Amino acid sequence: MLEFYFSYGGVLKRLRSGALGGEMDRLAEHFFRLGYKRASAKIYLSRIARFSRFAGTRCGPMPIHQDVVDSYLRTFPTDTPRIGAMSALGHARRVAPERFIISVPSEEDDPDAPLLASFSDYLRRVRGLEPKSREGVLLGGRRFLDWCRHHHPGQDIEALTAKQVLAAVEYRLSLSTTSGSRTAATSHIRTFLRFLYWAGRHHQDLARIVPRTPSWRLAHLPPRLAWNDVRHAIDAIGATTPVGIRDRAVLLLLATTGIRNGELRAIRLRDIDWRTGEVFVRRTKGKRDRVVPLLEETGAALADYILRARPRVDSPYLFLSFTPPVGPFKCAAPVSRIVRKRLRHGGVELGRVAGAHLLRHSLATQLVGQRRPINEVADLLGHRSINTTALYVKVAASQLAEVALPFPGGVA
Template sequence: MLELYFKYPSVLRRLRSGALGGEMDRIAAHFSQVGYKHTSAKVYISRLARFSDFAARSARRATIEQDIVDRFVHSLRTATPRIAARTAIEHARRVAPERFSTPRRHTAPAHDGPLLAAYLDHLRHVRGLEPKTCEGLLTSARRILTWLNDHLPDQGLAALTGEHVLGLVQHLLSLSANDYTRSSTTSYARTFLRFLRWAGLNDRDLARFVPRTPCWRLAHLPPRLPWEDIQRTIDAIDVTMPSGVRDRALLLVLATTGLRNKEIRMLELQDIRWRTAEVLVRRTKGKRDRVVPLLHEAGAALADYVLHARPKIESQRVFLSYVPPVRPFKYPASISRIVRSRLERSGIELSGAAGAHLLRHSLATQLVRQRRPINEVGDLLGHRSIDTTAIYVKVALPQLSDVALPFPGGAL
């Protein structure tokens, strides 16, 4: 299969030498099967050829160890070749796993493993928390146990006192960068300390020694864009290319429905109710499905994309990546990158993060300014509590001035 990409005999001989020489034809066939462009596959094969030669000179065993992979990647000078090398090596690992040693996994110390397993079981089955929430709590527990192992190596959890907790919290807060992370850090610490008491590992109420970290949810205005800027960005998208058709539909759906990043990535073809002009949003953050209206302009753009520009693959996800291999978007950064790129191309200067949530905030702000009922805005955005939607009232300056009381002894 290497002949599909290279034709000179000397180049083919070089590619078939080295630590991966016997697998290069299989790897080349893999790149062709998953749909990589000809030029992209040649770049990856060339990177693998250099790595294969490097591994042949460095390997001490029949299999390629992870430290050889790391040393080769670090030998490359800039970020772009490093990313291409890691991607190519990961493909080679999938095709020929027997040629690579299994990478070592970083695990907790043996004496902490059962405790963390019991804590995770408590979070899932007693507290009933979602897997994503459990991840954050478990990460915090590992940090707590690491600090305890360093500072109290000869003492068990039963010897933990309020003084120790204060030192622990001081260390954890030093790792936090803002009010939000500090608030979650102290909350996670209290949860773990309550578990220690619940499990009978410490008979003191240590959670009360963890200070409360204020996090004023309504202290800041949400980032937002003028509606005219969003409309100008959508109108500026070139729809002569399939990616332009997709991006226009994507931005219109985000800007008119307020879907979250994960919700737009998980959207499937059967979730679009064309006849009633609605979109069914499943697996939301609030753990309940909701239905949002599909406006005419967004529906027309979405239909154009599905009928004429969407790749024909088995996946039912609506929005797909055009970068080979064609597949659904897996990571939030992919959607954010599209939104940010389109906004910047239209000349909008962005000072902070820009993604699906920026369009979501902009839609909510626009609806509030149009004097739409706040509960209606909350239902559209999928908020479980009206307090979550209340932050958008702060940007409704005309409405606030209408209800403001006159200052005693003077006029507004």
């Protein structure tokens, strides 16, 4: 397979030498299968071959230890080439994991690792949290343990006292600047302390002493865009390139259905019912599948994307990345970048919140402004409680004015 990228015999001989020489053809096939451009694949293969020769002088045919990898990366004087080398080695590890000795962090390196692993398992199996939610709670637990080890070195977690817990909470709150971050900080500590009691790691339920911080859910208006701005940004997308066709379909689907970033990434081709004009949405935040209506314009944009622009790869997912490796979006960042890019191109001034959720807020605000029933808006957005949707009623100023009580004494 290397011959697809390189033709000179001397180059092929050099590529097939070193510690990973026997794996280079598999790596070439790996890049070809992922849809990498020819020039990009050659760069990656050259980087791997350079490491292969370096490792060959140190370990020969033996498996490559992490120390060899670290020594190689230290040969790069600046961060930019080092990052490229790390990316190339990541492909080598995935294709030939048997050629590497993976160093597992010891308990001496991270004494909290076993406890945090049990905490993560508790969050998944007992609390039923999704991976993204677990990340935040785990980080809160690790920060709490870091504080304990810094202020009370050598003390076992079983000796934790209420006074120490309150001191840790006070420290975390001093670093928080918003009501939301303060509420999250105390909630994460409370969850971790409940786990300690549940797992028998502490004889008291110290979670009960963690104070609750005041947070008024409806105290702020949701970030949103005027519907004319959303419409203008969508119309400004040129449907002449595959990327433009895809991006227009993405924004139309987000803006007309209000689905979340993760829900959009999880849509499969078979989830679209073209006859009824509906999209089946799976993996929702509330862990309940739902159906959203597919407007005629949005359906036409999706059909145009599937027929003319979608990469011809074997993937069940609807939206795919055009940059190698070609495949579904693995995280929220690419979709958020698409939204920000297209809104800016449409002349929309963006604040701190600019992503799929901004379009979701904008749609909900638009529907409430059109006097659509609040339960209908809640069903479309997939809210379990109508109280969640009540946030958008605050932005319907004209409707609120109609129910406002007259000022005592009349007009001055």
